[in-house]
Amino acid sequence: MSRVIWIVLDSVGMGEAPDAGDFGDIGCNTLGHIMEKFPSLKIPNLKSLGLGNIDGMMGIDPVEKPLASFGRLTEISAGKDTTTGHWEMIGIHTKTPFPTYPNGFPEEVIKAFVTKTGVPGVLCNSVASGTEVIKQFGDEHRLSGKPIIYTSADSVFQIACDESVYSVEQLYEMCEAAREILVGEHGVARVIARPFVKDIIKGYVRTPNRRDFSLKPDPENLLTEIMKSEYMKQEEGRILRKKQSVYAVGKIEDIFAGVGISDAVHTVSNDDGMVKTLEALDIVESGLIFTNLVEFDSTWGHRRDVVGYARGLEEFDVRLGELMKKMGRIGDKKSDDILVITADHGCDPTFKGTDHTREYVPFLIYGKKIYQGHNLGTLPTFADAGATVGELLGIPGSTKIGESHFMDLYTF
Template identity: 55%
Template sequence: MIDRVIWIVLDSVGIGAMPDAAKYGDEGSNTVGNISKFLGGLKLPNMEKLGLGNIDGISGVNKVENPIGCYGRFEELSNGKDTTTGHWEMSGVVLEQAFPTYPNGFPKEVVDKFEKAIGRKIIGNKPASGTVIIDELGEEHIKTGSPIVYTSADSVFQIAAHEDVIPLETLYEMCKTARNMLKGEHAVARVIARPFVGEVGNFTRTPNRRDFSIVPPHEIVLDILKKNNLNVMAVGKIEDIFSGRGITEAVHTKDNMDGVDQTLNYMKQDKKGLIFTNLVDFDMKWGHRNDAEAYGRGLEAFDKRLKEIVEAMRESDVLFITADHGCDPTMPGTDHSREYVPFLAYGKELKANINLGTRKGFGDMGQTVADIFSIEPIKNGKSFLNEIIKK
């Protein structure tokens, strides 16, 4: 009997352009395939053993004869290609309308209202790379005390501040203020605190980032798990993505390896329910910075640690590995990409070498989790538990 699911999201690890990728300007995107081509191959033996290279349409990884896991690829139904949209869809929310984006910066009415609320003028107000904009405006920020507000191709309102100029708690309060005012047509997916430290010419962002996400519009699988007295243990930015909804306990992480460590720590505990992990470095550190080499090495580093995760699993555990969107570092620009995401499942209670093919809707994962625990169904999703579980 399955009594725990370990669900790991490799943030932005897409495996090829979806049929509607052209609508998003993402024709030719293939995060894993193009990184593999760039590096002359990827060494991912542990994910390949589970069936990564056997997924329909995948490229850049090796196919094995008898994978021990179940595998497939998932097509997003929601309109969008960001972190919140992907994770929400996994949990049962399909978005008909994409979150708003601001390619020309935020309109005057938004800026004026925010400045009045925090009692300070802002600087920036444009789409930018987070590392570039603090280099550009960090000195002015230190002199004036004005927070740096910027956005990206994603639906985000980001506030950067030096930790010695605007203390963390003050920065977080500013983010909460922005979150409370950004509603209706300006309901961005996330308000993000982007603290940094250092001197002019040598600024670095710190691990004290916080995301303040919009609240899901209806009940999600995490709510239902919690309601049924099951544990929902969030690792990384999962708690922020869901605004704390349905979470029973959470730990934030410094990087991917810390995320793996914290996942393993939760696995040592004897608690039934869900361990839900997001490993964000693929997206934040490498995808958005077009660093294909570091991205590939990061994939290989996770693959090495995957052996530890599999060895730590109990007989009653099930492991899910997936992604929330793509972010192909070999493509022009630094935006997410509209891609299929991989799916791997493994556990002693599951069959081996089951090809789930191409499934429409990330919600099928959430509904399968609901089925595993025999709880109420989510709003959007079709379970594939009967296809993968041993009879």
């Protein structure tokens, strides 16, 4: 194989997982409930791949001849957050959940943060909505210079600062300091920079300069195995051995703290992520193009914006059509590229609260040499996706957990 394009539709779940009750998520269904609200949603490319053919899919009609193989994935790790979901995809089983702070961070953490960064104190230190917290504390932050510290139901330490008070670079330095503090029993999954500005008309609004500072994953994973692997290339009459690459698009680099990433580009929106994924096809010769489309989660899921979520799916589908077309022929050569589409958890915008939801996620695999219309059924772990991607790239046994379905999918 030469290349796999793996797109994670952040939070696009497809119905409550078997253990949803353990997470308070009985009745959640991100895709199903969006389709209930918008039954005529225009997603022809996703439908043509077989999204509606997946077992248990609600609200999307199956097609007679799906272009892709398809199934759904079950999460086994102890969490429903971005880090846990992505780590499981590449073969890391998180058995102990990352710590959360429903009552805010303890005094020793805040004191260490203030001492290490030299800031004059902090504001908030509680569970809060990211858009509301800057409205509530924005003025005081600008007057006092105290960063706004808040968390959510996820394992996150979030730092919000006005870019006119602290530059983006200074905010990132604060996050790096916090990351050094937040280890061991307080080892949150992510420290997140949340820069904002004051707009004359809209008031306080976030900027696209968010950045995540994650814990480092187990170095034995799919991504590092890909980077160690080689492919053969003919140049000037000689056969050369070259390393495969992992090209990260969006917040993938942040989620894995750079581990197993050879090149990365950050994005400001889903559409920017798809544009950069299309551009990556002209850059990456062999290996994995790994893309996260975060707006489904951050912009629409957590804010319970059903209309925005539905519109985002339609916009993605248009770009998906462009990607499928470009995959079929790169330059003047026919392409053997393989497309994989999954999600990392749910975030049902019709459900209670604003938290992620414990759901099955779709698994679509498409390419010239992939069987069309093969139903993989319900798979027991997200890691089955990673194990399959590894073998598609010529690396069997690339993950500690998960089973490859290469033999079920690939037409020799």
